[in-house]
Amino acid sequence: MEVKGRVSNSPSTIVQSDDEMDLRRGPWTVDEDLALINYIANHGEGRWNSLARSAGLKRTGKSCRLRWLNYLRPDVRRGNITLEEQLLILELHGRWGNRWSKIAQYLPGRTDNEIKNYWRTRVQKHAKQLKCDVNSKQFKDAMRYLWMPRLVERIQAAAAATTAAAAVRSPTASASATTTITTNNNITYNYSNNNNLNNSFEVHSGEMMLSPAIMNNNFGGSQSYTPENSSTGASSDSFGTQVSPVSELAQDYYNNVTVSNSNSNNNPNPDYYQQAQDQLSFLDCITSPSGLFSQQLDFHSMEQNTPWIQSNGDASNGFWNVENLLLFQQLTDNI
DNA sequence: AAAGTCCACAACCGCGGTTGT
């Protein structure tokens, strides 16, 4: 069993609580992990305070719960956040804000903590680089009209590459991997691609096109995922014993998704997921070689409020290099 | 090679809501 993170040789702190019971804090040891795993395997989870005592762990119930849900649970997904997951996080955060546990319900195996960390380390970093608030309209617009379309583009490109590879292996395979997703949000990505990988997309309002993977929400599996049928969501609900409640909004999200997938093969090639492992940064988005934005985007007003493009042309912050600046200005001039 | 810095993420803390007595 892989053990990483703060499970280390560094000693945990011993805290003397009011009832004279010494409690451990800090990194979990392998022995503690095993004790927790064994106890839950035999008795199930829940009732965390009594569980901690019964398992002989000198930890708080909260600490046990956190360790189990965020790390030890067998269905916790580890590794890079995929492109599909990134797109879903951006979409759902735009809808719900910092409701991490709610967002995590839609990313099977991902924990709220992991999503929160992703947001803070990756997304907020870009906002910081752009010297604007992550909740500002400017940044949200950029996410919506640059980052997310670019994610879609990358996902489609990966899917197209997979389709092309499949076509080589089997000439009778489908010729197009176009997948359309329609949501009821206010943004639409009309995206088309063909087998020569010459992609273009348009942004409208009302529908968004995503990959077969994100559409099926199976992220590599073959079964469609929704919070209703999942026991793997990172919510605080007990794993495997009860199903997370789905809010009206969440239900609404799925109810308003329609699919049209022209690809005869709905099961994405497993290789696809490997290809999609790379993280997509904001920089990648704005340097898209093929992004053709038709959506009106008020970059001029952005410029007035925040230094998206610095008036003195200073690109020394490491983000806005000359190439990116020219692209960004080109976008600005075309609207 | 050593020191400094950055980054990712596990873990903790405080608060509010829920449940049990």
Place this chain on the structure above:
DNA sequence: TACAACCGCGGTTGTGGACTT
């Protein structure tokens, strides 16, 4: 009904490893 204990969530911090100078 009131209180205490428990639970879950979101914000924050601390640490180790990777990277840079």
